[in-house]
Amino acid sequence: MDKATMTETIIAAKLEKQLSWEQMGKDLGMSPVWLTSACLGMNSAPAEKAAAISEYLGLGKDVATALAAYPTKIWDQAVPTDPLIYRLYEVVGVYGETLKEVIQEKFGDGIMSAIDFSMEVDKIEDPKGDRVLLTLNGKFLPYKSW
Template identity: 50%
Template sequence: MIPEITQKLLAAKKAKGISFADLEKILGRDEVWIAAVIYRQASASEEEAKKLIEALGLGGIYVQELTEPSVKGLGPVVPTDPLIYRFYEIMQVYGMPIKEVIHEKFGDGIMSAIDFTLDVEKEEDPKGDRVKVIMNGKFLPYKKW
């Protein structure tokens, strides 16, 4: 279920005819991060929230909500949206192989989802355009004590 604030922000974005790439230029933050704020998967500073709300032509009533810590995640169910499900499927199929390759290259640890960036790029291809997703997370080795 999409939060009410998200619905209002997306409606304002659509009404203004503004893209996430446009918002990236205005806020000086990555378009994926801005989308995460709108979907309440990330929190903005007061200054970032004000810039976002101003860019969308909304009053300041949403600033506080956008700065509050968010509840992250999709919930305990398998996603049903086809695009989101494909990422779930990718992890079902390639999760263990990716884990093994990371351990082989870095040792026993995890990739941070906090010290992390994610970029989405479009690669034009005559056989059909390609989606390129680049995840970049700090490696965090497990501590020994």
């Protein structure tokens, strides 16, 4: 079973059981963001987590195997068009140099890892309009000389 079929299978089961990623994450003890990325095929799940997700949804071993496979991460749009995703791209364009200045001032020359990395989404209720809170947490990796 390839990743695309796996995602379709999982989405169908999730719809049938009327589950949310939030609920699934809570029941399985996993972050909803990570869980979603694994189910969309953009991250591999460790074997026991893959088994747990598959079993929780009442799906077979082939789904667990597909969840555990190492994905090739491909996106087609160098500049994404969906408005929600474009706004994130715009943040990188507008604030990229700013973040470079501030992070490297705080940590020295290096980068924030996108591999040793986690991310959460929270909702802040606000009478003037609710707010989305994204938290990105990545290990700082210093450049080294040799």
